[in-house]
Amino acid sequence: MHAVILAGGRGVRLRPYTTALPKPLVPIGEEYAILDIILQQLRSYGFDQATLAIGHLGSLIQAFVGDGSKWGIRVDYAEEETPLSTIGPILNFLDRLPEDFLVMNGDVLTDLDYLALLEHHRQAKAPLTVATYQRQVKIDFGTLETSDGRITSFVEKPTLAYGVSMGVYAMSRKTLAPYPRNVPFGLDDLVLDLLARGDLPCSYDFGGYWLDIGRPDDYDEANASFEKLRSVLLPSGEAQ
Template sequence: MILAGGKGTRLRPYTSRLPKPLVPIGDEFSILEIVLSQLSQRGFDTVTLAIGYLGHLIRSFVGDGSRWNMHITYASEDTPRGTIGPVLGILDQLPEHFLVMNGDILTDLDYADVLAHHTRGEAPLTVATCTREVRIDFGVLTTTSNRVVHFVEKPTVDYRVSMGVYGLSRTTLETYPSHMPFGFDDLVLDLLARGVQPAEYPFDGYWLDIGRPDDYDRANAEFDSIKGTLLKGA
């Protein structure tokens, strides 16, 4: 299931007339076209697109999925329902194990291996993660009793972050109501509160979340060099 219903507010003005998954990368492909090609190359043959904002444009562009040798259906939402909400709405139509992913990421992650990893394991949720460096553009102080005891000038901090790709199981979601907004954060926090730990799928390859104009500009600047990795044979 590909989540493609957001308004892409942070990426304006690019998303004023196009939904974020359809913004062009490298003047040749849209983000969603790259994602669908990758899924097809890795053996996926059935996809559900969760659409909302300007969803008719996504329907018009993608169609039934035959150009990618896939069967593509749609789940429409009139109001935002969070990351997991659209999944809950069609849960009875999904197989026991399935992949959920954002429709606005560029990565050479092996989606099939993420799903296989989840299917082999016993965790209720598998989260693909990678390392993200965040530079703090200030001098950072550690203080005790109004005294500075440590100082670092503009440090870089490493975090493990969610890539927006998840392996999920139907049984994990069956207890949650389908009529309420429900996000990935709600799911993770609830699982942890119940003492049920999600699994990690660590990844150290290419990943870029096209969330802001800076990210979009970077994707276009890098596309010629990464196209062969993202789209083998394209």
């Protein structure tokens, strides 16, 4: 039961909050760092090992998490000397991982059942499983289609729905083994290569709570709603 937490990004979109802190350590609800919540959740689902891929301000993450004993999880680290995108860092420590493992961004707040995702991946025998979420976006304009200079359809301020990646994945060593190490390689590169080879990834549709804390507005929303979501996000016993 091994999880990889991607915590090496610079958090540029979340500045000024990330000027002095790496994004996984920004506080939520004045009591917890995002990474604290994630580690509590992982342990509650039975994960007993985690590898943190660190880079920008990684020493602060190491000082905060240590060996993981506070959460009952054995934690080790893999440090990026240069940015390697989403999948690139994992390729450098692939031999330390079991055949099937969880990968997640270190800035995600969700009540997703991580164990259920990993079990779904194993049962599907998929090369990759992506946790997906339906987002709705309200368009503030009338949208239209044209043909030969004529308007053929018109919708006033529609709401568009589309599936997005939650930044949480289940992966297998045999899928990643063929790719080269020490070069930038993103999830988009992996998915497009799998699609081109006809080795289709699996989706794991989720309808609970999910927030990717990428921008100041997202961070403000997370803090504003944390008290209402405390019992959802924190394992039983920590939510009191």
